[in-house]
Amino acid sequence: MMHTGARLSRRAFLGAGAALGVAAAFAPSRVSEARVPSVGPITRSIALSAGETELRLLGPDKPPTRILAYDGEPFRTIRAKKGDRLEIAFDNRMHEGSTVHWHGIRLPNEYDGVPTLTQPLVQPGGRFVYRVPLDDPGTFFFHPHCDETGQAGRGLAGVLIVEDERDPKFDAEFVLVLKDWRLAEDGGFLALSEPDGASKAGTFGATRTVNGKPAERLEAPANGDVRLRILNIDSTRVMDIGVEGAPAALIAVDGHALDPIPMDDLPDGIWRMGPAQRIDVALRMPGEGGTVRIGDYRAAEIYEFATITAQPSRRAARRFHPPGLPAARLPRPDLKRAEQLTFTLQQATDAAVKEAGLPPDDPLAKALIDSLCVGATAYWAIDQQAWPTGAQRKLPAPLARLKAGASYRVVIKNGTRFPHPIHLHGHAFQVIDSSSKRLPRHWADTVLVQSGETVEIAFVAAPGDWVFHCHILEHMETGMMGWFRVV
Ligand code: C2O
Ligand code: CU
Numbered sequence: 231m232m233h234t235g236a237r238l239s240r241r242a243f244l245g246a247g248a249a250l251g252v253a254a255a256f257a258p259s260r261v262s263e264a265r266v267p268s269v270g271p272i273t274r275s276i277a278l279s280a281g282e283t284e285l286r287l288l289g290p291d292k293p294p295t296r297i298l299a300y301d302g303e304p305f306r307t308i309r310a311k312k313g314d315r316l317e318i319a320f321d322n323r324m325h326e327g328s329t330v331h332w333h334g335i336r337l338p339n340e341y342d343g344v345p346t347l348t349q350p351l352v353q354p355g356g357r358f359v360y361r362v363p364l365d366d367p368g369t370f371f372f373h374p375h376c377d378e379t380g381q382a383g384r385g386l387a388g389v390l391i392v393e394d395e396r397d398p399k400f401d402a403e404f405v406l407v408l409k410d411w412r413l414a415e416d417g418g419f420l421a422l423s424e425p426d427g428a429s430k431a432g433t434f435g436a437t438r439t440v441n442g443k444p445a446e447r448l449e450a451p452a453n454g455d456v457r458l459r460i461l462n463i464d465s466t467r468v469m470d471i472g473v474e475g476a477p478a479a480l481i482a483v484d485g486h487a488l489d490p491i492p493m494d495d496l497p498d499g500i501w502r503m504g505p506a507q508r509i510d511v512a513l514r515m516p517g518e519g520g521t522v523r524i525g526d527y528r529a530a531e532i533y534e535f536a537t538i539t540a541q542p543s544r545r546a547a548r549r550f551h552p553p554g555l556p557a558a559r560l561p562r563p564d565l566k567r568a569e570q571l572t573f574t575l576q577q578a579t580d581a582a583v584k585e586a587g588l589p590p591d592d593p594l595a596k597a598l599i600d601s602l603c604v605g606a607t608a609y610w611a612i613d614q615q616a617w618p619t620g621a622q623r624k625l626p627a628p629l630a631r632l633k634a635g636a637s638y639r640v641v642i643k644n645g646t647r648f649p650h651p652i653h654l655h656g657h658a659f660q661v662i663d664s665s666s667k668r669l670p671r672h673w674a675d676t677v678l679v680q681s682g683e684t685v686e687i688a689f690v691a692a693p694g695d696w697v698f699h700c701h702i703l704e705h706m707e708t709g710m711m712g713w714f715r716v717v
Contacts, residue, residue, distance in 0.1 A: 247688060257434045262558055266338050266656075266692050267363040272317040276308065277301075278330070280374070280386055281323035285442050293417035297385035298324065305407045305463075307389040308372075314392075316362040320352065324381070327351035327603075331375040331655070332390065333361050333506060334675040338501040339694025342655055343375050346602050346625055346697050347713060352682035366558035366658065367394035368485020369405075369459040369508045376603035378703040379465060383412070385442075386465045392485070398553035401454030401510070403546075404623070406446065406524070406536055407461045408469065411436030422465070428704040429609040432466030438458035440535040451543030452518040455553070457481075458511040458536075460524075462503045465703040466680065468649055470500040470528035473513055475521055479552030482510035486658060486673035488561075490552035497667070500527055504651030504678040506701035515540045539544055558672060560658050561690035568637035568688055571630055575652070575679065575700070576645045578608040578616045578709045605707035610646075610700070616709030629712035634693040641686045644679040650705060651678045652685075654714075655696040659689035676701055691716040 242304045251441050283302040284294040297653055300306040310316060317506040322328050329352055331343035335689040341360045345351040370390040389405060428432025438612065440446050450456050462469055476623040480501055481488040485508060493499055493511070501509055513522060525534040602625070607614040632638060639662070642652055653676040659678050661669055673682040679685045691714070699711035 233446050239511065266694070267336050267365045269315055269338060269361040269363050271315060272361065272446065273314045274310065274576040275317045275319070278306075278318050278320070278388075279323050280323040280328055285411060287386070287411050287437055287442065288415075288417055291676050294338060295411070295413060295417045295419070298381055299385055300546060302389045304385060305387055305389055307391065307405060307700065309391045309393065310364050311365060311488050311697070312367045312392050312394045314364045316360075316364065320351045320358050320360060322354055322356050325354050326381070326388075327353050327377055328374045328375060328381060329358065330360060330372050332360070332370065332372050333438050334370045334654070335362060335364070336366065336658065336659070336692065337362055339628045339696070341610065342694065342696070344655065344697050345376050346415070347697065351603070363391045366485065366560070367392045367397065367556060368482055368487075368558070369510055370485050371459065371461055371463060371508070373463070378706075379423045379605075379707055382463070382703060383465050384419060385409070385411075387498070387703050388416040388627065389461060395557040395568075396554050398555070400449040400457040401515075403457040404448055404536070404538070405459045405461070406440050406447070407463055407527070408440055408535065410467055411437040423605075423704045423707075425607070427466070428605070428607070428708050433703045434466050435464070437616050438535070439531050445534065446536040446537040449541045450515050450538050451545060452515055452520070452540035453514045453547050454543060456513050456515060456538060460503070460511065461508045461509065462505055464505050466505060467504045468502060468504045468528060468651070469526040470498070471509060472525060472527045473511060474499040474523045475656075476513045476516055476526070477510050477550040478513035480509055480548055481552060483510045483672050484508055484658075484674040485510075485589035486674060487555035487557045488670060488672045490554055491670060496706065502528070502678060504649060504676065504701065505703070506653055506676045507674075507678065510555065512552045516662070517547060518542050534544050534656045538651050542562065558658070563637035563639070563660060563688035565639065565662070565688055568639045570639040570641060572641040573629065573641045574612070574645050575650050575710060576611050578611040579614065601708075605704070608709040610705050610708055610710035612710060612712045615712055617706070617711035619708055626712065627697065628695070630714050632691040632716040633713050634691055636642070637688065637690050639686055639688045641677050641684060642677070643684045644681055647681050649678055649680045650700040650702060650710065652698070654687075654698045656688070656692050656694055657689045657696065658670075662686050688709050693717060
């Protein structure tokens with residue numbers, strides 16, 4: 231039992247606002263400014279609301295789908311400049327609680343958007359003001375952190391692009407947001423999670439889209455340079471991104487610059503991208519009339535989601551030297567002195583799923599479960615610990631306690647039969663090793679760990695309470711989430 235429950239009557243407790251009660255039970259961790267980008271004076275104020283809107287996903291003459299979106303705009307895009315300090319007033323106009331998580335952004339913990347852990351759930355009609363410092367240039371996104379399978383599954387996500395004045399000039403830039411939808415013929419949604427999906431590779435959508443359309447038909451100047459920002463914001467699907475018809479190079483992963491790698495030099499010429507991962511690609515357009523094709527080559531049937539046709543231009547053909555992007559100034563982990571921690575991704579055992587207190591249909595349990603934003607059943611765990619599900623409603627102990635400013639090497643072992651894209655909030659980490667693939671050392675905020683694979687990441691711990699979870703949303707909601715306390 232929560233202690234508050236003993237003191238307050240059930241009615242009084244619920245009347246006081248369950249989210250408030252839960253938030254009060256966890257003292258916010260003290261955040262020293264040392265390693266966290268400080269917010270400082272606000273440079274821009276933005277209003278952001280979450281609500282329903284319509285999108286014709288099934289086709290122009292088929293019934294529309296009522297999706298969720300920020301400001302009524304599918305995948306609302308915020309473009310800002312490196313150094314900006316955004317103040318974002320979030321209004322929840324949906325019928326369920328929500329929060330906003332700024333995926334990949336290094337910010338003070340209190341604005342990280344994890345209900346219970348860093349803030350109370352924003353109830354329908356409620357508001358929360360986020361202050362988001364943008365010190366790292368790149369391609370990021372934002373999304374809810376409660377009932378993500380439901381809310382992000384119905385489309386709630388936005389793109390956050392942080393421009394740097396040192397960015398190389400391109401002749402064209404395209405943002406490509408990849409997401410599948412689980413639709414019925416009448417345009418409504420099919421169940422966004424099925425036990426058979428949640429307990430295995432995930433519940434896949436059959437309607438594939440880019441920017442909410444079946445495909446993008448784009449144009450760019452012949453022999454010109456193009457920048458692609460490709461985001462996999464699907465709840466479930468792992469994609470193999472490749473480019474045909476033009477020399478192309480990978481120039482950033484999860485927003486962070488890396489020494490350009492020609493796509494042809496990558497194994498199989500593709501970059502594998504799990505949910506939440508992003509890449510930036512530079513390419514050189516062919517001569518007039520030529521076409522570049524960008525696709526997901528993983529599926530049995532290649533999903534060609536964008537073509538770019540070369541338009542007449544005065545540019546002459548010349549050799550392609552992929553332009554490097556400016557790097558963010560990130561705290562570099564000291565690999566020699568770093569402490570090493572190992573975590574194993576696994577299926578939940580009964581031991582990981584502690585017995586329940588109140589039955590899940592009890593209103594008090596329901597309110598508490600809502601504010602923890604948990605799924606019904608635990609299928610997954612990290613080191614025998616499953617994030618609470620069902621009627622279990624206590625915040626679990628942290629997976630580890632870390633020292634702010636110290637370097638850590640975290641070894642992630644995948645002991646399951648499925649791939650898991652693992653994300654750590656509030657940090658950029660270096661991907662330093664993999665047992666099964668040759669990877670360039672690069673910065674990222676999400677790393678795909680294949681079945682049986684061991685991946686090692688390293689970072690300098692930033693103060694706060696940060697969740698560490700699989701970004702296959704059903705996996706996260708059915709146990710594969712934990713947190714680090716950094717003080
Ligand atoms: Cu996009 Cu908790 O993450
Ligand atoms: Cu997973």
